[in-house]
Amino acid sequence: MKNRQKKLAILLCVAITASALGGCGQTAVEETVEDVAVVEAANPEIGSLKLSSNFIATINPDESVYVIPKTTSEVLEVTVEAGDVVQAGDVLAVLDDTMAQISMKSAQITLDNAQRAYNLSYGEGASTLNDMQTDSTLTQAEDGVSKLQEQYVDAMDALEKAKSDLKDEEANLEDLKKEYDFHDDVSEIKDYADTFDKNNPKEAVEYAAVMERYQLAAAEVTASEKAIEGYKTAIDSYEEAIETIQDNIDSTYNSYSQAVTSTNISNGEMREEQKQVSQNSISAAELGIEQAQESLEAYTITAPISGVVETVNVKTHDFATSSNPAFVISNKDTMVATYYVSEDVRNTFSIGQSITLEKDDRVYDGEVIEIGNTVDATTGLFKIKAAIKGDTSSLLSGTKATVTTDTYHENDAVIIPYDSVYYDGTQAYVYIVADGKAKKTNITTGLYDTENIVVTEGLTGSETVITTWSAQLRDGVEVSIRENNADAENTTQE
DSSP, rough: HHHHHHHHHHHHHHHHHHHHHHHHHHHHHHHHTEEEEEEEOOOOOOEEEEEEEEEEEEEEEEEEEEEOOOOOOOEEEEEOOOTTTOOOTTTEEOOOOOOOOOHHHHHHHHHHHHHHHHHHHGGGGGGGGGHHHHHHHHHHHHHHHHHHHHHHHHHOOOOOOOHHHHHHHHHHHHHHHHHHHHHTTHHHHHHHTTSOTTSSHHHHHHHHHHHHHHHHHHHHHHHHHHHHHHHHHOOOHHHHHHHHHHHHHHHHHHHHHHHHHHHHHTOOOOHHHHHHHHHHHHHHHHHHHHHHHHHHHEEEEEEESSEEEEEEEEOOOEEETTSSSSSEEEEEEEEEEEEEEEEHHTTTOOOEEEEEEEETTTTEEEEEEEEEEEETTTTTTTTEEEEEEEEOOOOOTOOOOEEEEEEEEEEEEEEEEOOOOOOEEEEEEEEETTEEEEEEEEEEEEOSSSSSEEEESSSOOOOOEEEOOOOOTTTEEEEEEOOHHHHHHHHHHH
């Protein structure tokens, strides 16, 4: 009986225990879980952590030149437009070189005369000139050269004045066109008057007013056009006269040189120093030819580099001057992105560092080619230049784009997941696994991004760091390390 009661008591206890486990199982499980924290863990990585930043950059060609005329003159022809591709040496514009041509002819005459005088005095035929003209002929020839030179100067002055007057009168004609409101021919005003009905009293008044304006304009315009035509005729006459005078100077100077040589020979005055003077005259004349040629070349404006014509600042009949650029040419084979950064960011950059540039949904690769050493006075920042690689033909000068590149970085660093770090005030710490238990370990952190963080002190890299949070996680608690999702998937696949 006692044994039976004892068994019943045991069964009852078992039943109660089972009931307790079934009805209050959570309490029992909680008591067990409190002693074990189920977590994920991993070893720190030893590697590099980099941060990228975006900057607004201005795109421009690496090589861009301003083409400035070397002289002031009227533009006769412009051969390019903005957007044209040119090669170095291509003609961009042609200027009026009338005066340069005259200077070239004058320099050539001077050289010819100097060479002729030398040959007559010291050449092979010098000994045959004993029968040349007398002193009277010499004086006459000298006077003839002087008079022709004066005529030459007068003709040049008259030509310059006629060209100046022509320019003024052409400007006056343009003013008349604006004043009387017509474009090409004054008869446009009369044509406009004819649009009114003279038989209509109201329109007849308008007709009379327009016709009066036409008559006034016609009188002034006719006078101006006649003046312009007269100046053009005068210019042609002066230019012809200048050519004739040059020919006469050539002929007369030839006679003069022969007379001088004859006199010198007759008087026995052919001295070595005179020969040197004659040679010096030839050298000076040759230098004059070179200078005249350089001056002449200045009237043809050419491209100094190959590239794209960005800007054209002159047009036909404008006056090009050496104070303003006539063209801007850019070599777009190499485009650069220029942006500005603070000093601490500047110190993270290196020459050759890779960048990416995004413009109009297109991405280009590139590299840093210049790091500024002084603060820009306008921005207070340091200028950075990066060369853009690949086909850059669609990039327009002066436009903006986004540059992305690495800035701050840590190399050979201990790196752990960002979420594995906790803070007690300002003190950062992690839990590592030591002898199957969680161990709270203080650390010092460095660079970080949204996923990872660098540990500069507190970990060597050989530890097992707890990477997930658990309600039971605390210093000294036993831990159970479960596989993370990636490990579990790999195990399943195997």
